[in-house]
Amino acid sequence: MSKISPKWMALCSAAIGLTYAAGYVVTEPKTAPVSAATQQVQLKGSTSKNDQQSSSSSSSSQASQSNTKKQANQSSSSSQTQSIYKDGSYSGEGMNRIGSVAVSVTIQKGKIERVQITDCTTSYPERLIDQLPQQVVSRQSSNVDNVSGATESTDNFKTAVMDALSKAKA
Amino acid sequence: MERLNSTIHREIRNEPETRMGRANRVPKKQKKSSFQKFIKSPKGIVFIILALLSYAGTFYPTGLSGLKNIVLAMGTGVLLDYVVAYVMNRPLRFSDGALITGLIIGGVLSPAVSWYYVMFTTIVALLSKHILKDKRKPLFNPAAVGLFISATLFSTGESWWSGLSMTPVWMTAILLVGGFIIVNRINKLPLVFSFLGTYMILFLILGILNISGAGDALRSPYINAALFMSFFMLSDPPTSPAKYREQVIFGFLAALASGAAYLYVSKLTYLLVGLFVANSLKALHSKLTQRNGIRRNALHSR
Numbered sequence: 281m282s283k284i285s286p287k288w289m290a291l292c293s294a295a296i297g298l299t300y301a302a303g304y305v306v307t308e309p310k311t312a313p314v315s316a317a318t319q320q321v322q323l324k325g326s327t328s329k330n331d332q333q334s335s336s337s338s339s340s341s342q343a344s345q346s347n348t349k350k351q352a353n354q355s356s357s358s359s360q361t362q363s364i365y366k367d368g369s370y371s372g373e374g375m376n377r378i379g380s381v382a383v384s385v386t387i388q389k390g391k392i393e394r395v396q397i398t399d400c401t402t403s404y405p406e407r408l409i410d411q412l413p414q415q416v417v418s419r420q421s422s423n424v425d426n427v428s429g430a431t432e433s434t435d436n437f438k439t440a441v442m443d444a445l446s447k448a449k450a
Numbered sequence: 451m452e453r454l455n456s457t458i459h460r461e462i463r464n465e466p467e468t469r470m471g472r473a474n475r476v477p478k479k480q481k482k483s484s485f486q487k488f489i490k491s492p493k494g495i496v497f498i499i500l501a502l503l504s505y506a507g508t509f510y511p512t513g514l515s516g517l518k519n520i521v522l523a524m525g526t527g528v529l530l531d532y533v534v535a536y537v538m539n540r541p542l543r544f545s546d547g548a549l550i551t552g553l554i555i556g557g558v559l560s561p562a563v564s565w566y567y568v569m570f571t572t573i574v575a576l577l578s579k580h581i582l583k584d585k586r587k588p589l590f591n592p593a594a595v596g597l598f599i600s601a602t603l604f605s606t607g608e609s610w611w612s613g614l615s616m617t618p619v620w621m622t623a624i625l626l627v628g629g630f631i632i633v634n635r636i637n638k639l640p641l642v643f644s645f646l647g648t649y650m651i652l653f654l655i656l657g658i659l660n661i662s663g664a665g666d667a668l669r670s671p672y673i674n675a676a677l678f679m680s681f682f683m684l685s686d687p688p689t690s691p692a693k694y695r696e697q698v699i700f701g702f703l704a705a706l707a708s709g710a711a712y713l714y715v716s717k718l719t720y721l722l723v724g725l726f727v728a729n730s731l732k733a734l735h736s737k738l739t740q741r742n743g744i745r746r747n748a749l750h751s752r
């Protein structure tokens with residue numbers, strides 16, 4: 281059988297490329313604000329964490345690194361508990377190159393009462409991060425343990441919880 | 451005969467060869483080793499390209515651990531094919547098909563997947579090749595069967611890291627070049643063009659209609675998975691049609707089924723579902739064509 285001619289190859293490749301570009305542009309406005317929002321939330325989260333770590337290290341400079349981390353966790357959870365969340369149910373989404381995770385965070389009497397993964401479209405199964413919602417409730421913080429082998433899914437989950445909590449603060 | 455005899459005599463006497471003799475001389479065949487033959491065959495080219503992609507795919511933090519999955523899948527595959535050949539009293543040969551299936555399975559499964567899931571997936575894939583077949587051709591792409599069953603039963607993670615889904619975006623160019631080389635070599639460009647064209651148009655329409663998640667399908671890792679699947683699994687010669695017209699229909703149906711599966715079934719296995727639908731329709735079509743051929747022959751013989 282004769283092979284497809286180079287002209288046809290170029291034409292088909294160009295048509296597919298253009299359709300892809302059009303699809304990418306059309307779907308871009310939907311994803312851009314979410315990613316921007318999550319980046320902002322991540323930035324906020326990281327700066328507050330740094331602040332807490334620096335304050336704890338200044339108060340006890342001779343403490344070991346593990347102790348410092350523990351203190352940081354405790355202080356972050358206490359600060360988040362002290363901060364006033366409005367009661368209600370809030371949704372958040374975390375997205376990166378492996379997909380997205382959406383969560384629903386329920387606040388009652390200013391505390392995180394329930395966290396639920398509502399959608400998981402990552403390339404990895406949801407069961408890998410199934411234990412994380414419980415950690416958020418028990419720690420009253422989005423600062424959960426990293427799941428080995430599902431680091432990017434964990435990041436998505438953290439971002440989604442922070443996104444929801446930022447809405448609850450507003 | 452006389453000419454042959456005179457040539458032989460001339461050679462015995464060490465006399466110079468005539469011009470006609472030189473023209474009629476059959477060139478001596480150079481013996482090629484089986485490895486050289488394999489490397490130059492389409493399977494060999496696929497093997498080299500997949501190996502290069504797997505190497506390129508390791509350029510991310512936990513990438514190297516994916517290589518152990520590939521080695522394990524290839525080892526399991528070759529061993530299983532040996533066992534099947536022994537049990538079925540077939541000649542014992544090194545299974546190059548098992549190597550490629552192993553490369554695909556190891557490259558699709560997440561590096562975090564446990565070794566026993568990798569082995570399970572490979573065993574299911576190769577058993578499907580030996581069981582689900584029409585004459586000597588498998589009905590479904592073996593790697594796809596293993597990956598689908600494994601993902602459905604155990605939710606095994608699929609990152610399609612050999613499709614360079616975890617590496618920087620510019621590295622997708624390597625996948626495109628590698629894919630183009632093999633698809634052009636096996637003459638399946640219309641199939642791949644049809645699949646990718648339909649896939650892009652479908653998700654563009656879904657994006658215009660504001661369907662949630664449509665944009666994800668056009669971004670990494672989904673787009674890398676779609677490219678990898680179309681280059682190395684959809685175009686698998688035994689499970690895809692040869693004629694151009696049929697290739698176009700096959701690619702179109704596979705993309706439509708994938709799109710439907712993306713929306714309504716699972717975002718983990720949507721490409722595999724599309725591939726199964728197209729494989730099934732191809733098998734059905736070839737069965738019907740065979741039956742019609744037999745009927746026509748019977749009518750002609752009367």
